[in-house]
Amino acid sequence: MQLIKRLSLTSRLALLFAGCTAVVSLLAGVLFNHASEAHFIELDQQLLDSKLVVLRNTLQGVDSAQSLARREAQLRAELNRQPDLALRVTAGEQRWFDGAAGVTLPETPGLHSLQNAGTDYRVYNASLRPEQPDSPQLSLILDITHHQHFLQRMQHLIWLTVGLSALATALLGAWAARSGLRPLRRMGEVAASVSAHSLTQRLPQQHMPAELAELAQAFNAMLGRLDDAFQRLSAFSADIAHELRTPLSNLLTHTQVILTQPRALEDYREALHSNLEELQWMAQLVNDMLYLAKADHGLLIPKREPLALADEVEALLEFFALLAEDAQVSLIREGTAHAVGDRGMLRRALSNLLDNALRFTPAGGEVRVTMAETAPGVTVTVENSGEGIPAALLPRLFDRFYRADPARHEGSSEHAGLGLAITQSIVRAHGGRIYCESEAGWTRFVIELPRIV
Numbered sequence: 001m002q003l004i005k006r007l008s009l010t011s012r013l014a015l016l017f018a019g020c021t022a023v024v025s026l027l028a029g030v031l032f033n034h035a036s037e038a039h040f041i042e043l044d045q046q047l048l049d050s051k052l053v054v055l056r057n058t059l060q061g062v063d064s065a066q067s068l069a070r071r072e073a074q075l076r077a078e079l080n081r082q083p084d085l086a087l088r089v090t091a092g093e094q095r096w097f098d099g100a101a102g103v104t105l106p107e108t109p110g111l112h113s114l115q116n117a118g119t120d121y122r123v124y125n126a127s128l129r130p131e132q133p134d135s136p137q138l139s140l141i142l143d144i145t146h147h148q149h150f151l152q153r154m155q156h157l158i159w160l161t162v163g164l165s166a167l168a169t170a171l172l173g174a175w176a177a178r179s180g181l182r183p184l185r186r187m188g189e190v191a192a193s194v195s196a197h198s199l200t201q202r203l204p205q206q207h208m209p210a211e212l213a214e215l216a217q218a219f220n221a222m223l224g225r226l227d228d229a230f231q232r233l234s235a236f237s238a239d240i241a242h243e244l245r246t247p248l249s250n251l252l253t254h255t256q257v258i259l260t261q262p263r264a265l266e267d268y269r270e271a272l273h274s275n276l277e278e279l280q281w282m283a284q285l286v287n288d289m290l291y292l293a294k295a296d297h298g299l300l301i302p303k304r305e306p307l308a309l310a311d312e313v314e315a316l317l318e319f320f321a322l323l324a325e326d327a328q329v330s331l332i333r334e335g336t337a338h339a340v341g342d343r344g345m346l347r348r349a350l351s352n353l354l355d356n357a358l359r360f361t362p363a364g365g366e367v368r369v370t371m372a373e374t375a376p377g378v379t380v381t382v383e384n385s386g387e388g389i390p391a392a393l394l395p396r397l398f399d400r401f402y403r404a405d406p407a408r409h410e411g412s413s414e415h416a417g418l419g420l421a422i423t424q425s426i427v428r429a430h431g432g433r434i435y436c437e438s439e440a441g442w443t444r445f446v447i448e449l450p451r452i453v
Contacts, residue, residue: 009184010177017173022166029158036154040147041122045111048124048140051085054078055138059089059128062136065096072097084143089128091136100141113144120148183212187219199227232399243285243401247278288418292400295425302342302429309380310336312347313369320354329358329384330366337371339378339449341430349426350382352419353445357384360443377432377451383444394436398424 007015058078062068068075068089079087079099086099105123106112112123122142129135183203190201202223203216258271294300310333317331324331339346350369357367365385372379389397401417423445427434432449 010174010181013177014170014174018166018170021169022162025162025165029161033151033154033158037151044122044142044144048142051082051140052126055087056128065094068096086141088139088141089136096136103141105139120144183208194223199223199230244282247282251275251278288422292421292425295429300425300429302345304340305343307339307341307343309339309371312343313350316347316350316354320358324358327358328363329361332366332368334368335371337373337378345426349423352423353382356419357382360384361386378449380447381444383442385442388438388441389443394438397436
């Protein structure tokens with residue numbers, strides 16, 4: 001069993017081909033052998049039937065051993081025409097004529113096969129006069145040794161054919177399997193060459209067999225996902241370094257300046273307050289990153305409580321009311337809906353969307369929150385008027401540290417490019433999805449939650 005497990009796929013296919021060919025050849029040989037044997041029996045039956053008619057005519061009127069002796073010369077002449085045929089005539093316990101002395105014959109009528117002293121015989125027992133119950137019995141003994149020799153040679157040929165067929169099929173099968181599995185070896189070579197620095201290789205799908213084309217497509221798609229993931233990871237590491245470099249530099253510079261000379265207590269207090277703001281910004285950034293890391297590992301488990309989304313949205317709109325008033329932006333709520341989820345997490349997700357909408361809505365514009373219950377679940381849409389987002393940027397909006405406005409490099413922790421990534425993680429933790437649409441002067445973020453989460 002261990003040896004079979006270690007065999008290569010090529011060897012297994014070759015052995016399978018050889019085994020199948022051997023079984024088919026053996027079955028064909030056995031069937032041919034049985035057919036040949038049945039054919040010889042049929043020929044022997046026909047021969048003995050014809051000889052039985054001739055012998056009955058020859059022995060017509062014979063009713064004793066003496067009368068048979070008078071016709072013995074004629075009988076032997078007839079038997080000499082078939083050298084491999086012998087005859088025994090019996091009447092009760094008496095043998096009137098015995099051309100097969102020393103051979104024990106079956107007594108039942110009909111055709112029989114037997115072997116005696118290394119010779120094979122076909123014996124046909126019949127009455128001399130079928131219409132008489134006490135008629136003498138004729139036993140025609142046909143030497144079929146040459147038939148058996150032919151069948152034995154046929155059997156040897158069958159075994160030789162089976163062996164040679166299996167060997168030839170194994171060799172041809174190994175060659176065919178090795179040729180057919182060449183794309184798999186190519187796939188293995190590509191997989192062996194894959195590393196974090198070489199994810200650009202792809203398998204040529206147009207040269208793949210139909211059975212492997214789907215596997216090659218899946219393999220190439222996997223390489224594409226890995227390449228994208230490594231690029232995102234590299235960009236994420238660079239973004240983290242970029243985001244932390246500025247506050248750390250500010251802290252070091254400010255602290256060094258303060259320590260260059262003795263200063264009043266009020267100056268030290270002001271410096272500490274300034275450093276505290278930077279430290280709080282960094283702490284919030286680290287907390288957001290840890291939050292996303294928990295979401296990546298499936299550790300973000302929301303509570304399950306019934307929520308009236310209209311009340312939650314209304315509370316958030318009241319919170320943002322002063323900010324919207326200063327920005328001269330109208331806040332509008334439409335519709336109602338109920339869902340099951342985590343109040344704190346959903347409030348955070350909606351708060352991130354409202355904050356984004358307010359920051360990018362021009363004066364005189366509006367931010368609209370629409371809720372609706374559909375057959376699949378609940379839909380919450382946060383949309384704002386203003387300049388739209390190019391379609392090429394929409395797929396990357398939920399990437400970490402990504403900013404649609406590359407000129408913006410400073411800001412608070414919620415403006416570091418993690419807000420939408422956190423929102424997406426929260427929605428996914430609830431079993432829903434979020435996407436963005438931007439057209440005709442409106443940008444909308446759509447959250448779809450299942451009815452039962």
